[in-house]
Amino acid sequence: MAKDKRQVDAITARDVDFAQWYTDVCKKAQLIDYTSTKGMFILRPYGYAIWENIQHILDGEFKKTGHENVSMPLLIPESLLQKEKDHVVGFAPECAWVTHGGSELLEERLCIRPTSETVFCDHWSNIVHSWRDLPMKYNQWCSVLRWEKTSRPFLRHREFLWQEGHTIHATAEEAIVETEDQLECYASFCENVLAMPVLRGKKTDKEKFAGAESTYTIECMMHDRKALQGGTSHYFGQGFAEAFEIFFTDKENKQVAPHETSWGMSTRIIGGVIMTHGDDNGLVLPPRIAPIQVVVIPVAMHKEGVLDAADALRVRLADAGFRSKMDGSDNSPGWKYAEYEMKGVPLRIEIGPKDMEKEQCVIARRDTGEKTVVALSDLEATVATMLDDVHNNMYAMALKNREDNTFPINSVAEAKEIASGKGGFLSSKWCGELACELAMKEEAGVTSRCMPLEQSGTEGVCPVCGKPCKTDIFWGVAY
Amino acid sequence: MAKDKRQVDAITARDVDFAQWYTDVCKKAQLIDYTSTKGMFILRPYGYAIWENIQHILDGEFKKTGHENVSMPLLIPESLLQKEKDHVVGFAPECAWVTHGGSELLEERLCIRPTSETVFCDHWSNIVHSWRDLPMKYNQWCSVLRWEKTSRPFLRHREFLWQEGHTIHATAEEAIVETEDQLECYASFCENVLAMPVLRGKKTDKEKFAGAESTYTIECMMHDRKALQGGTSHYFGQGFAEAFEIFFTDKENKQVAPHETSWGMSTRIIGGVIMTHGDDNGLVLPPRIAPIQVVVIPVAMHKEGVLDAADALRVRLADAGFRSKMDGSDNSPGWKYAEYEMKGVPLRIEIGPKDMEKEQCVIARRDTGEKTVVALSDLEATVATMLDDVHNNMYAMALKNREDNTFPINSVAEAKEIASGKGGFLSSKWCGELACELAMKEEAGVTSRCMPLEQSGTEGVCPVCGKPCKTDIFWGVAY
Numbered sequence: 027m028a029k030d031k032r033q034v035d036a037i038t039a040r041d042v043d044f045a046q047w048y049t050d051v052c053k054k055a056q057l058i059d060y061t062s063t064k065g066m067f068i069l070r071p072y073g074y075a076i077w078e079n080i081q082h083i084l085d086g087e088f089k090k091t092g093h094e095n096v097s098m099p100l101l102i103p104e105s106l107l108q109k110e111k112d113h114v115v116g117f118a119p120e121c122a123w124v125t126h127g128g129s130e131l132l133e134e135r136l137c138i139r140p141t142s143e144t145v146f147c148d149h150w151s152n153i154v155h156s157w158r159d160l161p162m163k164y165n166q167w168c169s170v171l172r173w174e175k176t177s178r179p180f181l182r183h184r185e186f187l188w189q190e191g192h193t194i195h196a197t198a199e200e201a202i203v204e205t206e207d208q209l210e211c212y213a214s215f216c217e218n219v220l221a222m223p224v225l226r227g228k229k230t231d232k233e234k235f236a237g238a239e240s241t242y243t244i245e246c247m248m249h250d251r252k253a254l255q256g257g258t259s260h261y262f263g264q265g266f267a268e269a270f271e272i273f274f275t276d277k278e279n280k281q282v283a284p285h286e287t288s289w290g291m292s293t294r295i296i297g298g299v300i301m302t303h304g305d306d307n308g309l310v311l312p313p314r315i316a317p318i319q320v321v322v323i324p325v326a327m328h329k330e331g332v333l334d335a336a337d338a339l340r341v342r343l344a345d346a347g348f349r350s351k352m353d354g355s356d357n358s359p360g361w362k363y364a365e366y367e368m369k370g371v372p373l374r375i376e377i378g379p380k381d382m383e384k385e386q387c388v389i390a391r392r393d394t395g396e397k398t399v400v401a402l403s404d405l406e407a408t409v410a411t412m413l414d415d416v417h418n419n420m421y422a423m424a425l426k427n428r429e430d431n432t433f434p435i436n437s438v439a440e441a442k443e444i445a446s447g448k449g450g451f452l453s454s455k456w457c458g459e460l461a462c463e464l465a466m467k468e469e470a471g472v473t474s475r476c477m478p479l480e481q482s483g484t485e486g487v488c489p490v491c492g493k494p495c496k497t498d499i500f501w502g503v504a505y
Numbered sequence: 506m507a508k509d510k511r512q513v514d515a516i517t518a519r520d521v522d523f524a525q526w527y528t529d530v531c532k533k534a535q536l537i538d539y540t541s542t543k544g545m546f547i548l549r550p551y552g553y554a555i556w557e558n559i560q561h562i563l564d565g566e567f568k569k570t571g572h573e574n575v576s577m578p579l580l581i582p583e584s585l586l587q588k589e590k591d592h593v594v595g596f597a598p599e600c601a602w603v604t605h606g607g608s609e610l611l612e613e614r615l616c617i618r619p620t621s622e623t624v625f626c627d628h629w630s631n632i633v634h635s636w637r638d639l640p641m642k643y644n645q646w647c648s649v650l651r652w653e654k655t656s657r658p659f660l661r662h663r664e665f666l667w668q669e670g671h672t673i674h675a676t677a678e679e680a681i682v683e684t685e686d687q688l689e690c691y692a693s694f695c696e697n698v699l700a701m702p703v704l705r706g707k708k709t710d711k712e713k714f715a716g717a718e719s720t721y722t723i724e725c726m727m728h729d730r731k732a733l734q735g736g737t738s739h740y741f742g743q744g745f746a747e748a749f750e751i752f753f754t755d756k757e758n759k760q761v762a763p764h765e766t767s768w769g770m771s772t773r774i775i776g777g778v779i780m781t782h783g784d785d786n787g788l789v790l791p792p793r794i795a796p797i798q799v800v801v802i803p804v805a806m807h808k809e810g811v812l813d814a815a816d817a818l819r820v821r822l823a824d825a826g827f828r829s830k831m832d833g834s835d836n837s838p839g840w841k842y843a844e845y846e847m848k849g850v851p852l853r854i855e856i857g858p859k860d861m862e863k864e865q866c867v868i869a870r871r872d873t874g875e876k877t878v879v880a881l882s883d884l885e886a887t888v889a890t891m892l893d894d895v896h897n898n899m900y901a902m903a904l905k906n907r908e909d910n911t912f913p914i915n916s917v918a919e920a921k922e923i924a925s926g927k928g929g930f931l932s933s934k935w936c937g938e939l940a941c942e943l944a945m946k947e948e949a950g951v952t953s954r955c956m957p958l959e960q961s962g963t964e965g966v967c968p969v970c971g972k973p974c975k976t977d978i979f980w981g982v983a984y
Binding site: 059061062063066067068069070071074075077078094095096097098099100101102103106119120121122123124125126127128129130135136138145148149152153164168169171173184185187 | 538540541542545546547548549550553554556557573574575576577578579580581582585598599600601602603604605606607608614615617624627628631632643647648650652663664666
């Protein structure tokens with residue numbers, strides 16, 4: 027008996043209710059499930075497999091540039107969290123606190139790490155002595171916890187999986203290069219792997235990380251024209267080092283505080299992938315992270331030889347290095363088409379008795395729906411090309427969405443009109459004053475997204491105070 | 506200026522004080538560091554790299570047999586932990602409790618997972634409906650927390666990294682096969698990857714996991730003749746399913762409770778690797794998980810061409826798929842030899858001007874100290890063979906240690922004499938009575954390690970009560 031087809035049908039249309047569409051996709055594509063622990067989610071096998079592919083690629087990039095993985099403790103004593111003053115102000119309100127171990131009340135309560143700057147610094151204060159020890163370039167794959175009031179799959183979990191890079195350097199120059207290099211690592215990962223165009227920029231002081239001198243960000247536009255921060259990279263200067271009394275002997279034999287950075291990307295980016303590429307049929311996954319890149323569906327599979335022929339294609343594809351699956355279950359081909367469309371599988375291959383006779387198969391693209399008849403002898407080469415085409419088309423469509431929905435604005439009124447209407451990224455100049463940034467939030471309902479790294483250098487005026495200024499900035503409504 | 510050679514010298518002799526030797530190795534080989542959070546450790550890059558290699562191999566084995574990775578929540582509501590009565594009795598005393606989120610007192614306190622049976626069951630109670638949904642074979646890589654009174658690197662951390670497999674099946678037969686298959690997966694991993702011989706067996710009722718019907722174990726003998734439990738695999742029957750009200754419709758359309766298993770291996774096994782193979786010069790790492798399999802040391806490296814020649818060897822080895830490193834730092838060759846011996850690198854290649862002239866190098870084995878002159882043209886083939894030889898010799902030495910130190914005993918007095926003397930594994934029959942097991946503990950100071958899966962089938966008598974019985978059992982002092 028075939029499974030109930032309604033399972034894959036019951037999804038809200040994307041343009042009717044984007045938020046509901048998003049939640050439907052997360053559930054129906056079996057990416058996540060809710061749990062009995064409020065605000066925490068399960069990453070189900072299909073959702074976790076996407077994260078594993080992200081991890082695998084990012085981890086390789088980090089290692090290529092000399093970063094080493096470590097494991098730091100989950101719990102941080104309250105006194106350690108308090109050492110850097112801006113940092114504790116930013117994070118303490120979001121901490122979950124352990125007060126009892128077994129039946130004992132603890133002398134000092136411990137927070138579950140919301141981020142690990144303090145434990146890295148504590149470690150470095152023990153092991154960094156000389157300029158010869160520097161730099162240390164560490165990374166950790168783990169989960170962190172922030173006591174959020176509301177939650178949404180991938181976008182806002184009380185517990186979420188991420189990687190946090192932490193590095194320590196002898197000079198400011200070197201640390202700043204690291205901060206920028208890691209931002210570029212994230213940016214090119216989004217573009218070349220996730221097919222997501224990004225704006226590379228710096229955060230304003232108001233929006234930067236608690237304890238950072240500067241925060242770099244990549245900002246992505248979702249299909250509903252809202253912004254998602256895809257990853258951040260922070261330069262800390264010597265602030266943390268001084269607070270944690272990390273000093274090293276430099277080449278001139280002087281005691282100096284080193285310079286630090288940190289940078290992170292989390293499972294939130296999976297939410298970004300869904301909201302950038304998904305459609306009314308469900309997920310649309312970028313081929314380079316899709317757990318299944320090609321699914322083979324036998325048509326009229328009870329006819330002699332069809333299942334074997336379908337499986338032979340799967341084997342050929344697997345041998346050629348593609349992540350592939352053959353679905354020989356007793357569901358109908360139509361049910362299977364809908365199922366793997368919901369799951370965002372980039373390419374579907376259909377093969378039946380007539381195809382076998384003609385030594386061909388049909389390949390359907392998830393992104394465009396286009397179907398192509400392909401000679402079996404060309405299978406691997408065609409799949410390789412088509413996966414690249416899918417990637418490129420997905421990137422182009424996302425870029426078009428951003429370009430079509432980025433608007434220069436000259437006044438708060440203009441900003442408000444767009445933000446309260448169709449939405450999008452608003453580009454303007456900014457005088458640098460916090461008051462003007464706050465006014466944009468209060469009056470137009472947008473926050474600063476970033477000051478792009480590539481500045482135009484032209485003169486203009488601040489849309490709030492009208493003062494002449496040069497800094498380019500983007501505003502938007504963010505997840 | 507060369508680093509101080511004393512750094513690598515200051516380690517306690519293994520046979521003088523095994524416990525201190527162990528701690529020295531963990532610190533000096535830079536595997537771990539202590540933290541400001543009592544009972545928690547940092548896995549430093551070299552220690553974490555060992556864990557990554559273990560993960561990579563085990564994860565591949567799990568996936569080959571159809572297991573899928575997931576991510577479950579870190580925190581478990583107290584009411585959920587209490588659903589299975591034996592389980593909560595076993596784990597509640599070791600839980601760390603979160604009582605506050607931000608500044609709010611929680612209505613129900615949450616424990617940091619000591620293990621995740623309860624959250625897997627909670628999830629399954631939502632998603633398992635029909636026999637078509639079964640089996641589900643899941644695994645999770647994460648850290649868990651148990652509020653231990655004392656701690657030792659790798660062997661006993663309040664927080665430790667592990668994998669926990671959790672599976673759910675339609676029948677008891679299928680679940681028992683899974684339990685046994687996963688034990689065999691651990692056993693062959695220990696033997697073929699870690700060069701650690703293991704005893705495969707079942708735990709007595711006293712020693713089994715809280716909530717399990719039966720617990721299977723692999724038991725390893727350390728160099729000091731104590732036992733280490735290397736991994737366990739549990740069959741739960743329907744106990745958890747019933748407690749969590751997981752029912753499915755079987756092929757006859759009846760509502761039935763499924764059968765479950767879980768199985769885990771942790772960073773503790775790294776402690777086992779150290780204590781099985783290490784010696785007075787430090788770590789001795791099994792080649793298949795060594796982060797560096799071959800280190801190339803240039804001799805007289807300031808002579809023309811030496812550094813280049815050494816690096817060329819590293820490149821050749823890397824191209825052939827070996828994890829290799831060339832140390833071109835300004836430390837002396839002697840310092841480097843000691844350093845990589847401390848780190849347990851299986852093979853060291855020395856190359857200097859004379860070797861270059863003769864188109865040869867010298868390869869030194871970490872396990873035996875043996876040096877061999879090798880023609881450069883034979884490099885890759887020789888390294889491949891030697892790495893296998895190192896593995897095989899390490900396994901053989903560990904097996905000899907176990908065989909030389911396993912003693913049949915016929916009475917409690919005999920057991921006590923050996924246990925309080927040289928130590929080792931004691932083999933005997935056992936009548937199956939808890940009273941006799943407790944007497945062995947109280948009077949001879951040993952606990953039951955396992956009833957081997959391969960039973961001899963012979964008759965004998967229980968060393969405590971003298972009753973005739975057939976069951977073979979091993980006793981020992983365990984970490």
